[in-house]
Amino acid sequence: MKNFRIAMAGFIALSLSVAAHVTTSARGNDDRDRGNRLRATLIGYDEVPSVSTGAMGRFRAEIADDEQSIDYTLSYDGIASVVNQSHIHFAQKSVNGVIVVWLCQGATRAPAAVALITPECPAAPGGTVSGTITSANVVAQVAGSPGAAQQINQGELAEVIAAIRAGRAYANLHSSVSPGGEIRGQIRTNDDDHD
Numbered sequence: 001m002k003n004f005r006i007a008m009a010g011f012i013a014l015s016l017s018v019a020a021h022v023t024t025s026a027r028g029n030d031d032r033d034r035g036n037r038l039r040a041t042l043i044g045y046d047e048v049p050s051v052s053t054g055a056m057g058r059f060r061a062e063i064a065d066d067e068q069s070i071d072y073t074l075s076y077d078g079i080a081s082v083v084n085q086s087h088i089h090f091a092q093k094s095v096n097g098v099i100v101v102w103l104c105q106g107a108t109r110a111p112a113a114v115a116l117i118t119p120e121c122p123a124a125p126g127g128t129v130s131g132t133i134t135s136a137n138v139v140a141q142v143a144g145s146p147g148a149a150q151q152i153n154q155g156e157l158a159e160v161i162a163a164i165r166a167g168r169a170y171a172n173l174h175s176s177v178s179p180g181g182e183i184r185g186q187i188r189t190n191d192d193d194h195d
Contacts, residue, residue: 035165035189036065037060037190038063038070038072038189039059039060039187040058040188041057042056042076042171042173042183043057043183044183044184046170047183047184048095051182053080055080055126055173055183057075057076059072059074059103060073063161067157069132070161071132072103072133073128073129074104074129074171076126077127079125079183083175084107084108084175084179085105085108085121086102086104086172086174087101087103087171087172088103088133088187090150090169091170092167092168092186093186097170100138101160102118104120114139117137133157135155135156137157138152138153138155138159140153164187164189167187167188169187171185172185
């Protein structure tokens, strides 16, 4: 009987240990996944300066576990004029920043270095575009331009990911009526509930 109790105690201890390990591993994966899932709601009021528009958009993305790519989807509706372009910019909320990634090109074409890998923007009033961002999509800043001082260089995807996770990147869409940007949203991780 004593051997049975010792065996049962060992079995229970082993079971609890395995359960704790599985729970911790799952929680760690969930934490990593939440940090890899990105979102932004794009509205005119978040543009700088703000824009009074009925247009809205939604940016969703996921950083690959190896951090070598980001799969994204951008949807928008209510754009009343020609869609010029959409990007990810490097800047905190309420500040304009340099373009680091083109999400889609329309009336305004992407630079030659990324034009062939940048999808077309859906025509107004809206639609959905998807793609994959790699280091090849991160554009160079022109030397001497104000953006060059922000120090994210061509191909530096790790720097873009770091900026996104720090809450210092936004997605926006430019139109012919609002060439400086019609709708904008700060990109956040799914575990980041503050603006």
